[in-house]
Amino acid sequence: MITTEQKTGLIDSYMQRPRGLDDVPILKAIKTDLIKLATKGTSKASEQDNKLYNEAMGVYRQFLKSRNSHLDMKGKKAIQYSHAMRGIISYIRGFQQQNGKESGDQYVLAGLRFMFANWDRLNTWHQNRLALPDIYDKIEEIIPMIKNGHDKRTQTTSTIEQRQAELEQKRQARADQGH
Numbered sequence: 001m002i003t004t005e006q007k008t009g010l011i012d013s014y015m016q017r018p019r020g021l022d023d024v025p026i027l028k029a030i031k032t033d034l035i036k037l038a039t040k041g042t043s044k045a046s047e048q049d050n051k052l053y054n055e056a057m058g059v060y061r062q063f064l065k066s067r068n069s070h071l072d073m074k075g076k077k078a079i080q081y082s083h084a085m086r087g088i089i090s091y092i093r094g095f096q097q098q099n100g101k102e103s104g105d106q107y108v109l110a111g112l113r114f115m116f117a118n119w120d121r122l123n124t125w126h127q128n129r130l131a132l133p134d135i136y137d138k139i140e141e142i143i144p145m146i147k148n149g150h151d152k153r154t155q156t157t158s159t160i161e162q163r164q165a166e167l168e169q170k171r172q173a174r175a176d177q178g179h
Contacts, residue, residue, distance in 0.1 A: 052108065055109055059109060059112050060132065066116075080132075081132045084133045087139070091143075122145050126138060
């Protein structure tokens with residue numbers, strides 16, 4: 001019988017061969033699932049991870065419902081969505097830890113709810129990407145946009161406009177002093 005390590009090694013070598021763009025995320029998800037299955041046992045942590053995942057998917061379904069969209073998770077998409085949600089959970093947990101905030105399950109769910117509740121803070125392009133794999137791919141852009149209320153281009157434009165206004169005020173002050 002082939003071991004889990006041998007299976008993951010085969011998946012790694014297969015991923016390095018040129019394939020369609022859809023194959024690599026699926027293979028990564030399969031590899032992750034294999035490793036989890038091999039180490040799963042009946043641990044309390046795995047049960048808690050599954051509970052968090054299920055609750056997070058519920059939050060996502062509610063979000064889609066509020067956007068008059070639906071969830072189509074069949075076949076390959078189910079694996080991609082599962083991998084994406086687990087990645088989003090991990091990112092939110094890491095983001096909260098990095099910022100010195102609580103990172104327990106309830107805080108991760110609260111972060112996820114906050115993200116979806118403030119989805120309108122994103123630019124139009126990001127707002128239209130509702131599929132979990134798309135959200136996961138752009139999560140490093142999405143979180144700061146939601147946190148700041150606008151994207152970096154808007155922030156840069158605002159900074160430039162603010163700087164121009166300050167320079168104009170200084171010019172006006174000099175002109176007033178000179179006359």
